[in-house]
Amino acid sequence: MGNSIEKRAIVIVGGGPAGLAAAVAAHEAGERDVLILERDTQLGGILNQCIHNGFGLHTFHEELTGPEYAARYVAQVDELGIERRLGTMVLDISEDRVVTAVSATDGITRIQAGAVILAMGCRERPRGALAIPGYRPAGIYSAGTAQRLVNIEGQLPGREVVILGSGDIGLIMARRMTFEGAHVQCVAEIMPYSGGLKRNIVQCLDDFGIPLLLSHTVVDIEGRDRVEAVTIAEVDERMKPIPGTERRYPCDTLLLSVGLLPENELSREAGVELSGVTRGPVVNERLETSVPGVFACGNVLHVHDLVDFVSQEAAAAGRSAAAYVARGEDAAAQRVDIVATDGVRYTVPAYLSGSDLDQDVTLRFRVGGVFRDRYVSVYLDDERVRHAKKRILTPGEMEQVVIKADQLRERAPHTVTVKLEEE
């Protein structure tokens, strides 16, 4: 390993949907020196295995599959001549933005970046993180692993299937496994509501008569070498299994779709402050983390349900990074805190760098329960400036609300509050 350090204006960690959109936007904002580092052998990230449709209605105004959506962005990156290094894994990011990466062809390389964009995406919550008793036999897969096996490798992981957790990938795999000839017995969800999109419950479960058992969980897994059966029980409001409600489902496969976790090992090493709620970096309206010049977007920042919003967010991060490289650090202004309360679990951004902003701010958030006929309200200090009626809000669906830059400038609030109100 030599001592020479390569210098690049913007280094993007991850070539999935967030990294691609950030790269295109940074280039379009005038920054020509952009480098994408991707550990896989192709760009596109998780979209490559998401072969179902429903992507791109906001971005391209048509319904695309995951690989098609990715290909649109890869084509733009190709056309703009943006450099990418595949098979390249980032090992470390320092607080002063030195990125250390390794690849089979180049060995270990060090790059001094003017700005870094974190776009590493997320990981599935593994079984180990769940308290399910029993042996650890073969036949238990995260839904995304099963998705990769079926869609990329062409292997069917099992024939009699039970799915624990109603995240979108689990719902999508219920349909996918059905198409491939497997029998999906049910989807058990410990919460009293689904963690996935409503449309996926309709088109992936209801269409095939697959029951969704809300307030149910797996209490036992049988089998030493291979899964032989699972036992599912109803849970009470404290999520404790209710005795007498157990039912045994003979099966050879258990898929887990129990949540996604932003993948922030590198961010943590870089000294980036992380949120206990989103598990992603705490960012301002420029999507800049607590480390100056380090930006974050996509599922590494907070888990999204729509790739279109990942692309929008990532484009904003790309523009911010380009501006940072061009202008340098902004003078410190009076930070404006954003308070998420009354059903709103968090907002991204989590605070504003000041009130004198030149662009409207899109706040993305999730709610902590199922709410019907509520208003999403935004207060600048004590004054309500937004009051939007929603028929239904659920934890499975990300929401957004826009704060106008001119209102922020006029009122110069100390605090912005986002909450749900009954009227």
Add this chain to the structure above:
Amino acid sequence: MAQTRELTCIRCPMGCALTVELDDSGAVTSVTGNSCPRGAQYGRDEVTNPVRTVTTSMPVVGASHAHMVSVKTQTDVPKGKVFDVIAALAGLTAQAPVAIGDVLVHDVAGTGVDVVATSNAR
């Protein structure tokens, strides 16, 4: 007799809650709750002639990396034909090179709809 159907639109991940009103003859008189024209169309179709886009994958031979190529029906097919489409594709293999948009099966399962590639395999 006149009736009301409550549906969840599946045309995009918004998942709008639709209310479809039908008159005595079963004809749709109104669709509400949608946020775009596609939702209104979905509401009408779903109570009269439900349709779905089928997405799946098929093995590909002769590609340098890919084992599988992902495919979709070019347009929606009747919901009742979904498993016919899946059955018609079973056992078929694509030959590389395949590019996004290439027609891999013409008029699948008598639907009049082609099956096209949604990923590249070179």
